Amino acid sequence: MPIRTEPVTVNIGPHHPSTHGVFRLRVTFDGEVVVDAEPVFGYLHRGTEKLAEERTYVQFVTLSDRMDYVASMTNNQGFMLAVEKLAGITPSPRGVWLRMIAAELQRIASHLVGIGFFLQDLGAFGTPLIYVMRERERILDLFEMLCGARITVSYMRPGGVFMDAPQDFWPALDTFLADMPHYVDEYERLITGNEIVLVRTKGTGKVPAETLVNASVSGPMLRAAGLDWDLRIKDPYEYYGRVKFDVPLARESDNFARYIVRIQEMRESVKIIRQCVEQIEPGPVRPKEVPFLIRPPAGDVYAHIEGPKGELGYYLVSDGTIAPYRCKVRAPSFINLTLLRDMLVGWKVADMIVTFGSIDINMGEVDR
Amino acid sequence: MTIVLGGEQVASVIEAITPGSVTGHDSSAAWVRAETWPAVARGLHDRPEADFKFLNSVTGVDYIDHFVIVYHLTSLGHNHSAVIKIRCGEAREDPVVPSAVPVWRGADLQEREVYDLMGIRFEGHPNLKRVMLWEGFPGHPHRKDFLR
Numbered sequence: 001m002p003i004r005t006e007p008v009t010v011n012i013g014p015h016h017p018s019t020h021g022v023f024r025l026r027v028t029f030d031g032e033v034v035v036d037a038e039p040v041f042g043y044l045h046r047g048t049e050k051l052a053e054e055r056t057y058v059q060f061v062t063l064s065d066r067m068d069y070v071a072s073m074t075n076n077q078g079f080m081l082a083v084e085k086l087a088g089i090t091p092s093p094r095g096v097w098l099r100m101i102a103a104e105l106q107r108i109a110s111h112l113v114g115i116g117f118f119l120q121d122l123g124a125f126g127t128p129l130i131y132v133m134r135e136r137e138r139i140l141d142l143f144e145m146l147c148g149a150r151i152t153v154s155y156m157r158p159g160g161v162f163m164d165a166p167q168d169f170w171p172a173l174d175t176f177l178a179d180m181p182h183y184v185d186e187y188e189r190l191i192t193g194n195e196i197v198l199v200r201t202k203g204t205g206k207v208p209a210e211t212l213v214n215a216s217v218s219g220p221m222l223r224a225a226g227l228d229w230d231l232r233i234k235d236p237y238e239y240y241g242r243v244k245f246d247v248p249l250a251r252e253s254d255n256f257a258r259y260i261v262r263i264q265e266m267r268e269s270v271k272i273i274r275q276c277v278e279q280i281e282p283g284p285v286r287p288k289e290v291p292f293l294i295r296p297p298a299g300d301v302y303a304h305i306e307g308p309k310g311e312l313g314y315y316l317v318s319d320g321t322i323a324p325y326r327c328k329v330r331a332p333s334f335i336n337l338t339l340l341r342d343m344l345v346g347w348k349v350a351d352m353i354v355t356f357g358s359i360d361i362n363m364g365e366v367d368r
Numbered sequence: 369m370t371i372v373l374g375g376e377q378v379a380s381v382i383e384a385i386t387p388g389s390v391t392g393h394d395s396s397a398a399w400v401r402a403e404t405w406p407a408v409a410r411g412l413h414d415r416p417e418a419d420f421k422f423l424n425s426v427t428g429v430d431y432i433d434h435f436v437i438v439y440h441l442t443s444l445g446h447n448h449s450a451v452i453k454i455r456c457g458e459a460r461e462d463p464v465v466p467s468a469v470p471v472w473r474g475a476d477l478q479e480r481e482v483y484d485l486m487g488i489r490f491e492g493h494p495n496l497k498r499v500m501l502w503e504g505f506p507g508h509p510h511r512k513d514f515l516r
Contacts, residue, residue, distance in 0.1 A: 216474025
């Protein structure tokens, strides 16, 4: 006679080490198998889009830092592109190169955090996280040289950046670029061939590519399914048309594929920064004629960039005043969670945590 | 480089799929009548010449005397993009737009967000609940007249 079981509903989070912030998941289990999962958002909702309507365009930069707080530079960058498109500002070349360097450094930092917490979720408690934080620390030191801040950088301004890099930034960046590929080799040695990692991640959390596209999923998750879609190539912004790099792809669309795509993207980012350093030219970091209070003509624009977590878009509506009439953020972390239920149902508790970690979300961006 | 289709071009594509559904166009967007939106969305997704398989974003904008829902679409195959706008809610009480979730699942969380913060109901959405705020929160904070 079979044992009669009853499904149990459990709350995971909002305060839980594997929920990457204040994310809450209401899961129904049948024994150890997930039969239903419902994400609950909003614990970090600060109404950023509403606050933007009462601030000038430059003042919003500080708010954009606080959305995806492990990728503040790319948040700045996306917003600047939208403002420049709206107001018709041509940025200074040196400012653009500095923005690209900062954004690619930030991409490495964000992927480091993503991989570190992914392994933490796998049960490698602490050690890999200490390794990736060691390298991220060096990137944050570089940011400190650039703008004096480490996390909430507010580095970029319409037309470029707010100040030039100091003299000692360039040698420090060179040493970092020389070291970084070795660090990545070290992770690959420790993690990529590790049998426990392979057994736990290969084949888990699989999603077909068509489903991902239909659910508006973007970024490394899409490329891990074999879809060659990187906005830096497909819709080049800034000077990405002038640098050469490959788009790492994987076919399997499982947790391991998402991990390996992130690892390889870090190597490509190092390549991009090297080319930026070669091509950067002296000059002003932003045009003098950009006023402090920008009054763009009435209209609306949508600008998007390839953020570390996916397509980061800004939709701005101007009514001709100094503040945006509407400022909508297309947050990749939030939209990538659309498929969460499909990805979790049918798997065991331990796989659920790993699959969730492989999406690489940031709660500051999910809730905004 | 993604080819940004102008409003007139998008309008003619939609008019070819479902005649009589376009109410007008401006330089960047085509305006679609709300009640024809499900058929238009299905056509934009399925027709090979449009091929808009990817929904970038869903935005609600409050213009005080009416609301506008903005859809940004991209075709990964043709690498072109389009903007669709739908006007609704002249009466301000309970504005309704047909949901795009049956066509693009990516609209799921975004339409819930618009419903939560802007108070626009998406008819046909499978799970239209508040997403950022809790059930029972008074009002919709992204409306321009909230607490004013």
